Amino acid sequence: MAPPPAAARSVVVIGGGFVGRCCAWLLSRRGHEVQLIDGGQPAGVRGGSEAALGLLMADVYRRRSGRGWRLRQHSLALLEQWQGLLAAAGQPVELRRGLLLLAHDGDDWQRQQALVCRSGASGPPLELRTASALEGLEPALPRGALGGIWSPRDGQLDPSRWGEALECDGRAHGLNLQHEPVEHLEPAPGPSGRWRIRMAGGAQLSADKIVVAAGLGSAPLLETLGIELPLEPVLGQALELELAASTPELWPGSLVWRGINLVPRPQRRLWIGATLEPGESASPDALTNLANLQGDAPTWLRQASTVRQWQGLRVRPVGQPAPVLIEPRPGLLVSTGHYRNGILLAPASAAWVAEQIEA
Ligand SMILES: Cc1cc2nc3c(=O)[nH]c(=O)nc-3n(C[C@H](O)[C@H](O)[C@H](O)COP(=O)(O)OP(=O)(O)OC[C@H]3O[C@@H](n4cnc5c(N)ncnc54)[C@H](O)[C@@H]3O)c2cc1C
Numbered sequence: 001m002a003p004p005p006a007a008a009r010s011v012v013v014i015g016g017g018f019v020g021r022c023c024a025w026l027l028s029r030r031g032h033e034v035q036l037i038d039g040g041q042p043a044g045v046r047g048g049s050e051a052a053l054g055l056l057m058a059d060v061y062r063r064r065s066g067r068g069w070r071l072r073q074h075s076l077a078l079l080e081q082w083q084g085l086l087a088a089a090g091q092p093v094e095l096r097r098g099l100l101l102l103a104h105d106g107d108d109w110q111r112q113q114a115l116v117c118r119s120g121a122s123g124p125p126l127e128l129r130t131a132s133a134l135e136g137l138e139p140a141l142p143r144g145a146l147g148g149i150w151s152p153r154d155g156q157l158d159p160s161r162w163g164e165a166l167e168c169d170g171r172a173h174g175l176n177l178q179h180e181p182v183e184h185l186e187p188a189p190g191p192s193g194r195w196r197i198r199m200a201g202g203a204q205l206s207a208d209k210i211v212v213a214a215g216l217g218s219a220p221l222l223e224t225l226g227i228e229l230p231l232e233p234v235l236g237q238a239l240e241l242e243l244a245a246s247t248p249e250l251w252p253g254s255l256v257w258r259g260i261n262l263v264p265r266p267q268r269r270l271w272i273g274a275t276l277e278p279g280e281s282a283s284p285d286a287l288t289n290l291a292n293l294q295g296d297a298p299t300w301l302r303q304a305s306t307v308r309q310w311q312g313l314r315v316r317p318v319g320q321p322a323p324v325l326i327e328p329r330p331g332l333l334v335s336t337g338h339y340r341n342g343i344l345l346a347p348a349s350a351a352w353v354a355e356q357i358e359a
Pocket residue numbers: 014015016017018019020037038039040041046047048049050051052053054055056180181182183213214215216217218221235236237238261273274275311312313314336337338339340341342343344345
């Protein structure tokens with residue numbers, strides 16, 4: 001990590017999801033004076049970070065250039081660096097490497113072969129696995145897999161453990177955490193260029209810079225300044241299964257089948273989560289489809305019992321690419337719209353915020 005900037009800034013980060021935490025932690029580590037404010041979700045709603053499975057899909061991304069590719073690669077490198085920093089600070093966190101992206105039809109399989117070919121010798125270390133090579137894997141894969149890509153650098157992290165470690169280490173570097181919704185933002189009067197924040201309880205704060213990383217709460221906050229940012233909620237559901245004692249030990253990495261993520265967990269547990277579901281209310285049919293992998297679940301998976309199920313909402317930007325990383329007013333930074341891959345993209349988004357603050 002680069003040395004602290006010559007001019008430390010006072011910064012308020014609004015939103016304590018994974019995106020806000022990464023941002024607040026990085027800024028504290030870089031010597032800024034940071035307040036992280038999280039208002040909590042309305043009753044019955046989980047934010048994206050509380051629901052996320054933590055899959056990291058950077059090298060298997062379908063493109064090899066452009067903003068999405070650069071952000072993913074930057075994040076993957078940062079996660080490794082941050083893991084080292086957190087471990088050295090007594091906050092060990094895991095990066096469980098290895099991801100198998102399965103092909104479910106001929107077009108998908110062709111795309112995968114083209115992707116590995118395009119990656120070439122200098123690209124990410126992706127390996128093609130044919131259907132016959134996958135047949136021997138235990139326990140059996142979803143029915144009908146035509147092949148897949150094995151990506152040794154992609155994988156999974158536990159968002160809640162990482163969030164906790166970032167918070168603890170951030171506190172050791174001066175990070176201050178407050179639990180109260182922010183209600184209003186405005187430029188401070190006079191020429192200082194500072195910002196003023198009003199909390200729901202009426203208290204006021206001021207800071208040199210504001211970072212809005214409030215997921216679903218981002219658009220209403222920006223509206224108080226007359227800034228329109230169209231965002232729509234996107235639902236995702238997940239399950240934790242307990243596997244029968246006879247099930248062989250799960251594969252060494254995570255698995256993706258038709259947009260459904262399967263994450264092996266300790267003690268014969270498995271997380272299964274879908275990335276996208278229309279609307280804001282969870283559909284029981286979508287959950288059933290998830291549990292049986294759209295009808296392709298192998299026998300051992302059908303025999304597993306559900307120990308927990310949950311859902312979460314995150315926001316998708318309308319009419320612009322995700323994530324939204326903008327500075328709509330001097331000193332007001334927005335890092336939101338992480339509706340997919342938000343856990344993966346959070347470190348690169350935090351790096352962007354730090355760059356703007358120190359520019
Ligand atoms: C089921 C599911 C599985 C997923 N799996 C993955 C995955 O495997 N890999 C991956 O990379 N991504 C995954 N995602 C996506 C990921 O969860 C999101 O992209 C990411 O969590 C978004 O984080 P965030 O910090 O922007 O938002 P959030 O987690 O929603 O956090 C926003 C925070 O802002 C706070 N807030 C809102 N308004 C205010 C206010 N006015 N004042 C103060 N605080 C406020 C809220 O309390 C909340 O804590 C998944 C999502 C779901 C639903």
